[in-house]
Amino acid sequence: MAAISLALLASAACTAKNPPAPTDAEAWIVLEYGDFGPQAAAYELLGMQWFQWSGHGDSDPRSLDPIQVVVYRPDRVSLSEVRARFPVIESERQDYRYITYEDALAYLDDTLEHADAEIPSLVTELRATRARIQGGLD
Numbered sequence: 001m002a003a004i005s006l007a008l009l010a011s012a013a014c015t016a017k018n019p020p021a022p023t024d025a026e027a028w029i030v031l032e033y034g035d036f037g038p039q040a041a042a043y044e045l046l047g048m049q050w051f052q053w054s055g056h057g058d059s060d061p062r063s064l065d066p067i068q069v070v071v072y073r074p075d076r077v078s079l080s081e082v083r084a085r086f087p088v089i090e091s092e093r094q095d096y097r098y099i100t101y102e103d104a105l106a107y108l109d110d111t112l113e114h115a116d117a118e119i120p121s122l123v124t125e126l127r128a129t130r131a132r133i134q135g136g137l138d
Contacts, residue, residue, distance in 0.1 A: 027077035029136040030086070033067035033097070035129040036104075037111060037122055045107045046097045053090045069097045071104045071133050101137050105130065 036042040039049040
């Protein structure tokens with residue numbers, strides 16, 4: 001009987017220390033590189049829009065590598081957990097960039113503040129990205 005009680009206590013302690021993993025809607029959202037505007041604006045936050053393992057992009061400027069961006073809430077999930085869930089795998093042409101919720105919103109707010117009113121499609125796109133991030137992670 002004592003062994004069963006001890007096992008139940010140990011199980012309860014493990015559950016208290018290791019809460020269930022957050023769901024996608026609570027901890028992260030996955031977007032496309034282009035959701036953050038053109039590379040000329042986004043590269044300082046996200047890096048260049050070509051695979052991390054490539055030394056340079058394609059000579060054709062219309063050819064873009066499919067880079068995905070994981071925006072995550074560090075108060076809900078660690079960067080190491082995000083990297084484990086969304087690994088960069090060269091052989092599968094799978095490339096992710098990881099940015100915090102706060103950094104994503106700060107970038108979008110700053111870019112929107114300085115966006116050229118003559119490019120309304122960019123302003124609309126960045127506002128939509130901001131809304132998606134907030135809607136998905138608030």
